[in-house]
Amino acid sequence: MKTIKFFKANILQIAGLIAIVLTLSFTFAPGKTENRDKPEKVETVDTVYHYISSDMTSGAFAEPANWSTTDANGECGEPDPIRPCQITVPAGSTLSSVLSGKNNNAVLAISQGYKSNPE
Structure with missing residues (x-):
């Protein structure tokens, strides 16, 4: 019962926390970390x-x-x-x-x- 009251009272904070976690999970996806903070290589030729x-x-x-x-x-x-x-x-x-x-x-x-x- 106390758990249900807690969720009802803090539903907006919980929803915000879930949104933050989901955003960070896409931002720091495993496939993207190797290119983060590296300058883009520009191929130059003669x-x-x-x-x-x-x-x-x-x-x-x-x-x-x-x-x-x-x-x-x-x-x-x-x-x-x-x-x-x-x-x-x-x-x-x-x-x-x-x-x-x-x-x-x-x-x-x-x-x-x-x-x-x-x-």
């Missing part, structure tokens, strides 16, 4: 840029606007370092930071392959 300009003036090879991730301007078939063909920007870096402060010869030195004179 990016290949192709020289798409015909500009060969001083400093043109180090201009990010002259490079693109799509190759719309021929293959890397030239054996002589006339124009750069492509460069690989390491993951976590930017094209601007790789080209920054380089003259045309320095960009040619890091180029993977070369393109011929524009016609």
Whole structure:
């Protein structure tokens, strides 16, 4: 009898306690604990840029606007370092930071392959 009176008098508190227990059981489910408090891993990869300009003036090879991730301007078939063909920007870096402060010869030195004179 005392138990029934207790439940009747405290029904709202009991319902609240049940709601809290149910919420915590879903929040701390066993399958979710291994990912909690871990930063999400972001997969980063190197990016290949192709020289798409015909500009060969001083400093043109180090201009990010002259490079693109799509190759719309021929293959890397030239054996002589006339124009750069492509460069690989390491993951976590930017094209601007790789080209920054380089003259045309320095960009040619890091180029993977070369393109011929524009016609």
